[in-house]
Amino acid sequence: MAKTFGTTTVRLINNDLYEKDGERWWQEDRSFYTLRVSVNPVRLSFARKYLQLPQADDSGQWKALEVGCGGGLLTEEIAKMGFLTTGIDPAETSIRTARTHAKDSGLSIQYDKGGGEHLPYPDNEFDVVFCCDVLEHVKDVGKVVSEISRVLRPGGSFIFDTFNRTFISKLVSIKLWQEWKRWAFMEPDTHVWEMFITPGEMKKILERNNLDLRSISGAKPNIPIIALLRHLRKRAKGVWTFKKLGDSFHLVEAKDMSIMYLGFAVKGHP
Ligand SMILES: C[S@@+](CC[C@H](N)C(=O)[O-])C[C@H]1O[C@@H](n2cnc3c(N)ncnc32)[C@H](O)[C@@H]1O
Numbered sequence: 001m002a003k004t005f006g007t008t009t010v011r012l013i014n015n016d017l018y019e020k021d022g023e024r025w026w027q028e029d030r031s032f033y034t035l036r037v038s039v040n041p042v043r044l045s046f047a048r049k050y051l052q053l054p055q056a057d058d059s060g061q062w063k064a065l066e067v068g069c070g071g072g073l074l075t076e077e078i079a080k081m082g083f084l085t086t087g088i089d090p091a092e093t094s095i096r097t098a099r100t101h102a103k104d105s106g107l108s109i110q111y112d113k114g115g116g117e118h119l120p121y122p123d124n125e126f127d128v129v130f131c132c133d134v135l136e137h138v139k140d141v142g143k144v145v146s147e148i149s150r151v152l153r154p155g156g157s158f159i160f161d162t163f164n165r166t167f168i169s170k171l172v173s174i175k176l177w178q179e180w181k182r183w184a185f186m187e188p189d190t191h192v193w194e195m196f197i198t199p200g201e202m203k204k205i206l207e208r209n210n211l212d213l214r215s216i217s218g219a220k221p222n223i224p225i226i227a228l229l230r231h232l233r234k235r236a237k238g239v240w241t242f243k244k245l246g247d248s249f250h251l252v253e254a255k256d257m258s259i260m261y262l263g264f265a266v267k268g269h270p
Contacts, residue, residue, distance in 0.1 A: 014189035015137055018070060018089070022097035025071025028243040031185055035133070036073045042219050042251040043132055043262065044077055047159045050215060050264040051128060054082035065126045067116045067148060068134030072098030072109065078130060079107050086110040086126075088119065116144035124153040135162040135202075136195050142205055149209040154269040158211055161219070161262040165196035168258040176232070183232040185245065199261055211265040218257035223249045 024030040054062045062083050069075045069087030071094050079085040079102070087109060089095050095113050102109040114120055116131065116138055129148045138144050148158060163169055170193045177186045197205075199216060206213050221228050231248045234240040240248075253262070 011189060011192045011194070013137060013192045013195060014187065015091070017187055017190065018091035019093045022071060022093040025073060025094065025097050026101055028246075029241045031187075031242055032071070032073065033242045034185070034246040037246040038221075038250045039133070040074060040077060042253060043074065043159070043161060046161075046217060046253060046262045046264070047130070048081075051081075051157055051159070056082075062127045063125065064128040064130065065119075065121070065151065067119070067129060067131040067144065068137065069098060069111070070094045072101055072111070074130060074132055075109055075111075076102060076105065076107055078128075079109050083128065086112065086121075088112045088114050088116075090115040116147055119147045119151050121151045123150050124156075125151050126156060127153060128157045128159065131158070131160045133161060135160060135197060136191060141197060142208070145205050145211070146209045149211055149267055152211075152267045154267055156267050158206075158265040158267065159263070160202075160265075161260060162202070163191065163196040163260050164257055165193065165198050166258045169193065169196055169260070172259050176229075181236065183229060183236055185232060185235055185242070199257055199263075202263065206263075206265050210268045210270075212268055213263055213265045215264040216257070216261055217263075218254045218259070218261050219251040220254040220256055220259070221249045222252045 025032050064078050064083035064085050066075045066078060066087045069089045072087055075085060075087035075098060087098055092113055095111050099111045117140060129152050131148060135141050152158060163173055173191055174193045176183050178184055178188050178190060203213050228249055231245055235245040
């Protein structure tokens with residue numbers, strides 16, 4: 001969707017799609033399947049490198065929060081790491097799906113409805129906060145990060161990933177993934193390039209909120225770009241399902257941060 005202000009036209013992000021058709025989060029032949037099988041593994045291996053994970057005897061004592069949890073694809077993995085887990089998201093439909101799926105999977109997860117700008121939790125409540133593929137969806141990144149910092153205990157960890165605002169990210173994540181029908185696999189305006197955040201901007205926002213960025217890494221597909229293009233084309237033509245696409249590649253850590261990046265930060269002591 002585009003909106004015109006005077007002589008300037010801007011595209012608006014379509015966050016309403018998280019209110020539609022909650023089933024899509026966990027269905028194998030939907031685009032979110034790629035989030036689950038192609039993106040989650042790199043997030044989890046990155047997080048495991050830096051987080052102290054609960055041991056069997058203190059399982060359920062350490063608290064984790066996922067901000068912008070959607071249908072719970074990552075939240076369930078966090079719970080499986082042994083954290084007492086909470087997920088929060090403004091989209092009621094997504095939260096409903098997340099609750100049902102956790103129940104059906106025998107996982108005990110607290111799900112709340114709400115935006116990252118006003119987290120309904122006390123100060124210093126969580127040992128870890130995750131915010132993955134969300135910061136580029138919010139109107140006020142500074143406010144969301146300040147809330148994340150407030151609810152994290154001093155010494156607690158913040159794991160995030162988001163998109164960089166570069167020429168390459170415009171070409172790949174906007175044109176290729178959303179706009180050029182020959183390859184596109186995401187709905188238009190799932191992402192809006194102008195809302196992407198450079199690592200430099202992110203570092204400053206973290207610093208302002210007493211969060212010390214300890215590690216940052218890019219991510220790229222584990223197959224050559226030409227092969228990925230072929231796979232996207234087969235999916236767009238209907239020859240391949242989303243499942244086949246998702247199973248054909250996954251992201252791995254890389255030096256190149258021109259499209260997306262993952263970060264680990266620690267909250268300072270007052
Ligand atoms: C691409 S999904 C990511 C979901 C989940 N983090 C994952 O990776 O599986 C983006 C999510 O951000 C949520 N979102 C949008 N605006 C938000 C806000 N202001 N605060 C928190 N979450 C928000 C959407 O409802 C949606 O569920």
